[in-house]
Amino acid sequence: MAVPRRVIVPLIVACALFMQNLDSTALATALPAIAESLGETPLRLHLAITSFMLSLAAFLPVSGWVADRFGARTIFRLAMIIFTLASMACGMATSFEALLAARIVQGAGGALMVPVGRLILVRSVPKSELIGAMALMGMPALVGPIIGPVLSGFIVTVASWRWIFWFNVPIAILGVILASIYIDDIREPDVKPFDWAGFFLSSFGLCGTLFGLDAATTHNSVDPVSLGALIGGVICVVLYIFHARRVDNPILDLQLLKYPTFRVSVTGGSLFRFGVGAMPFLLPLMMQQGFGYTPLQSGMITFVSAAGSFGMRTSAKRILRRFGFRSVLIWNTLIASFFLGLCAIFTPDTPKTIMMAIIFLGGVFRSLQFTALNTIGFAEIDSPLMSQATSFSQMAQRLALSLGVAISAFVLHWTAGDATTLPVHSFASAFLVIAVLSTLSMFSFVGLSADAGAELAGRQQVRSRRFGN
Numbered sequence: 001m002a003v004p005r006r007v008i009v010p011l012i013v014a015c016a017l018f019m020q021n022l023d024s025t026a027l028a029t030a031l032p033a034i035a036e037s038l039g040e041t042p043l044r045l046h047l048a049i050t051s052f053m054l055s056l057a058a059f060l061p062v063s064g065w066v067a068d069r070f071g072a073r074t075i076f077r078l079a080m081i082i083f084t085l086a087s088m089a090c091g092m093a094t095s096f097e098a099l100l101a102a103r104i105v106q107g108a109g110g111a112l113m114v115p116v117g118r119l120i121l122v123r124s125v126p127k128s129e130l131i132g133a134m135a136l137m138g139m140p141a142l143v144g145p146i147i148g149p150v151l152s153g154f155i156v157t158v159a160s161w162r163w164i165f166w167f168n169v170p171i172a173i174l175g176v177i178l179a180s181i182y183i184d185d186i187r188e189p190d191v192k193p194f195d196w197a198g199f200f201l202s203s204f205g206l207c208g209t210l211f212g213l214d215a216a217t218t219h220n221s222v223d224p225v226s227l228g229a230l231i232g233g234v235i236c237v238v239l240y241i242f243h244a245r246r247v248d249n250p251i252l253d254l255q256l257l258k259y260p261t262f263r264v265s266v267t268g269g270s271l272f273r274f275g276v277g278a279m280p281f282l283l284p285l286m287m288q289q290g291f292g293y294t295p296l297q298s299g300m301i302t303f304v305s306a307a308g309s310f311g312m313r314t315s316a317k318r319i320l321r322r323f324g325f326r327s328v329l330i331w332n333t334l335i336a337s338f339f340l341g342l343c344a345i346f347t348p349d350t351p352k353t354i355m356m357a358i359i360f361l362g363g364v365f366r367s368l369q370f371t372a373l374n375t376i377g378f379a380e381i382d383s384p385l386m387s388q389a390t391s392f393s394q395m396a397q398r399l400a401l402s403l404g405v406a407i408s409a410f411v412l413h414w415t416a417g418d419a420t421t422l423p424v425h426s427f428a429s430a431f432l433v434i435a436v437l438s439t440l441s442m443f444s445f446v447g448l449s450a451d452a453g454a455e456l457a458g459r460q461q462v463r464s465r466r467f468g469n
Contacts (some may be wrong), residue, residue: 009125012183015174016076017137019083019168022168023106023164024049026152029152029295029302030153030155031045031046032289049405050210051100051104056110056394056402061198061252063391064391065251065387066112066116072119073179073184073186077175077176077180079116080172083106083113084109086106087166089105091166111394123386124186132317149303150296150300154299156295195249197243197247201240204232205237209234209237212233240252253385253392259381261376261377262378264377265373269377270396271438272369274407274434274437276400277405279340282343282408282427284302285427286424290348290427291348301355304359304363305359305362308362312368324450324454329442330445341431342358343431344431376452377389412429
């Protein structure tokens with residue numbers, strides 16, 4: 001019996017998400033061990049995370065255009081290969097600089113891999129089936145965050161951190177084979193010329209701004225290089241805004257923000273994702289540096305966040321159909337942010353069962369928020385704009401994750417003062433700051449209409465049956 005496209009396509013795209021999520025969560029758990037091996041501090045080594053995000057920000061804008069021009073399947077397979085080869089280079093790195101270089105290349109592969117995979121999904125599945133397809137895609141992808149912390153903790157404890165980067169190889173081989181068999185080489189027949197000026201302005205603007213903010217927040221004095229990067233980045237961003245208004249084919253189409261559902265998914269979704277970026281960085285570091293846990297002990301606790309996310313995926317569609325996108329986004333923001341802020345109460349004496357319960361429930365409600373945000377962003381987007389919308393949305397998500405890490409690193413650096421090791425109260429401050437920022441995203445969702453995304457949630461059919469139409 002043939003497997004429906006709404007099933008097989010999400011599972012193939014999930015291979016890419018699985019690799020990226022496994023890699024990021026495993027790296028976060030192993031960060032203190034990697035820092036010790038390379039002679040760096042864990043706080044400085046957070047650049048191994050943000051350098052990946054910076055590379056994503058630089059190359060994400062091109063993902064939609066290259067998919068339309070050369071075929072989504074072709075680019076998807078190429079991106080998986082680039083990501084995996086760079087992952088192998090991370091495992092062989094012998095210096096801090098070599099690791100950062102490999103992570104930058106890995107980010108370039110990820111910038112094409114995940115957005116093009118999502119583009120394949122939204123173009124292959126009808127809108128009425130998109131919530132179910134998104135949830136199905138997310139379920140295997142969430143296995144990465146579930147096993148990543150435990151696997152990384154085990155490997156670091158019994159062997160070397162280098163092995164965590166080699167697990168992507170068999171997954172990539174499987175993904176490339178399945179994509180070659182089951183995915184059509186989707187492309188747009190009429191592709192506009194590439195916006196080179198927009199590419200350079202947006203890439204330098206986003207990377208310069210993020211690098212400047214990140215470097216400036218982790219130094220006690222003003223660094224001329226980071227200050228110059230920040231100023232130059234802001235100038236490039238402003239120039240890009242003027243550029244995008246004057247050309248017909250901007251690499252990042254700001255006109256997409258005129259669609260209320262897409263605008264909300266970008267603005268409110270970015271604020272909410274600050275916490276998503278901060279959590280994998282803060283929790284393992286707090287437990288290993290602040291509580292004295294081993295990497296394995298840390299991983300055995302933090303993996304429950306992804307386990308909670310996994311469980312919610314099967315219920316998200318029913319919840320959205322029952323309550324609608326607007327109500328879910330508003331109230332779920334408050335609940336998910338509350339559980340994020342509760343992490344501030346963790347101390348070395350807090351029972352592990354309490355910590356795991358809070359982390360698990362936080363994962364449950366964050367998963368519901370992700371499903372709602374990822375889906376409603378495409379409610380008003382037609383097929384010709386899908387590639388642009390996917391690139392824009394993914395870029396905003398990755399920037400938010402990077403800023404979440406940068407903000408939490410800044411709070412840790414600022415509250416720790418001259419302490420040689422990070423005190424527990426610094427982590428509490430970081431969790432509270434991130435939770436407040438996440439809560440503020442609620443105000444973006446208030447402006448949504450009550451029937452926003454009704455077709456996606458299946459609420460039109462519910463109303464028709466209810467009123468006998």
